[in-house]
Amino acid sequence: xxxxxxxxxxxxxxxxxxxxxxxxxxxxxxxxxxxxxxxxxxxxxxxxxxxxxxxxxxxxxxxxxxxxxxxxxxxxxxxxxxxxxxxxxxxxxxxxxxxxxxxxxxxxxxxxxxxxxxxxxxxxxxxxxxxxxxxxxxxxxxxxxxxxxxxxxxxxxxxxxxxxxxxxxxxxxxxxxxxxxxxxxxxxxxxxxxxxxxxxxxxxxxxxxxxxxxxxxxxxxxxxxxxxxxxxxxxxxxxxxxxxxxxxxxxxxxxxxxxxxxxxxxxxxxxxxxx
Numbered sequence: 001x002x003x004x005x006x007x008x009x010x011x012x013x014x015x016x017x018x019x020x021x022x023x024x025x026x027x028x029x030x031x032x033x034x035x036x037x038x039x040x041x042x043x044x045x046x047x048x049x050x051x052x053x054x055x056x057x058x059x060x061x062x063x064x065x066x067x068x069x070x071x072x073x074x075x076x077x078x079x080x081x082x083x084x085x086x087x088x089x090x091x092x093x094x095x096x097x098x099x100x101x102x103x104x105x106x107x108x109x110x111x112x113x114x115x116x117x118x119x120x121x122x123x124x125x126x127x128x129x130x131x132x133x134x135x136x137x138x139x140x141x142x143x144x145x146x147x148x149x150x151x152x153x154x155x156x157x158x159x160x161x162x163x164x165x166x167x168x169x170x171x172x173x174x175x176x177x178x179x180x181x182x183x184x185x186x187x188x189x190x191x192x193x194x195x196x197x198x199x200x201x202x203x204x205x206x207x208x209x210x211x212x213x214x215x216x217x218x219x220x221x222x223x224x225x226x227x228x229x230x231x232x233x234x235x236x237x238x239x240x241x242x243x244x245x246x247x248x249x250x251x252x253x254x255x256x257x258x259x260x261x262x263x264x265x266x267x268x269x270x271x272x273x274x275x
Contacts, residue, residue, distance in 0.1 A: 128263060134204045135259040135267040142210035142257030143271045145199055146170065150212065151253060155275040162251075164219050170197035171212045173219040175228075175254075184268050188258055196258070206261040215252040215272075228252045229274075250274040 150169045154161040165173050172195065178187035188196075196209040216227035229251050252274050259267045 128265070131261050131263055131265040132267060135206050135261040135265050136269065138202055138204060138206040138208055138261070139257040139259045139267060139269040141199060141202065142208040142259070143255050143269070145197070145208075146210045146212050146255045146257075147273065151273070151275060157249065160221075162214060163221055163225075167195045168197075169212075170195060170210055171214075173214045173216060173225070175213050175215045175217070185266065188268075192256070204261065206259050206265075208257060208259050210255055210257045213254045213256070215254060222249065222251050 150166070150171055151162070162171070163173060165171060176191065178184060178191075192211050193209075196211045199208040199210075201207045214225075214227065216222065216225035218225050222229070229249070252272055255271045255273070257269045257271075259265075259269075261267070
């Protein structure tokens, strides 16, 4: 039980606990639930049930009335300050709800961060796939440029421009392949980069470079260079690298296009044509 005593008489002096109120304006006696242990509990309950109106007040050190004088406890003992402290001091807060709320808040925050990372990863993968598809489509520009700017204008039998290398046009009269286990990116940077032709960057931010290889073992006329060519007999299939000489004069050319796009996208495409 909790008790706040009444200050009944009016003395004209300010109230010690309620400075802004007079004696008569101070609140009356109120009994509130609180924890009182032992035999004092029944004693305080009986006091609250009877009320404190008209009972004398106990004096404080400053001379002001602070609390009513309680009747003596059973056995003739008078309640001490511990009883009043139990009556006046609220029970301590446990804080369990706050801890639970903080744990739930942390769990929700981690879930939100995980969701954001998942969405960002999905968007990144989708963007990389889109850039790759764009680079593959742009590689066709390299194939068309190699075909239209060099191969077709010089493919007539009377012309010999295709018999020898022309590095300014990205053309090699012999076949050059990467070594076993060597990556194309390494092969390009070490061997083909200085022999390639680069086209201006397109609207998608892709830069295209290409190299043309004649699939022959050595420079010179095709019938002397042991070139891969299509056989005249229809319906036969042959290895382009080891196709034997035949009566058809069409020679195989391989166009290798390298496309470098946004986000360090690099794509290689190869097209083999017969002329």
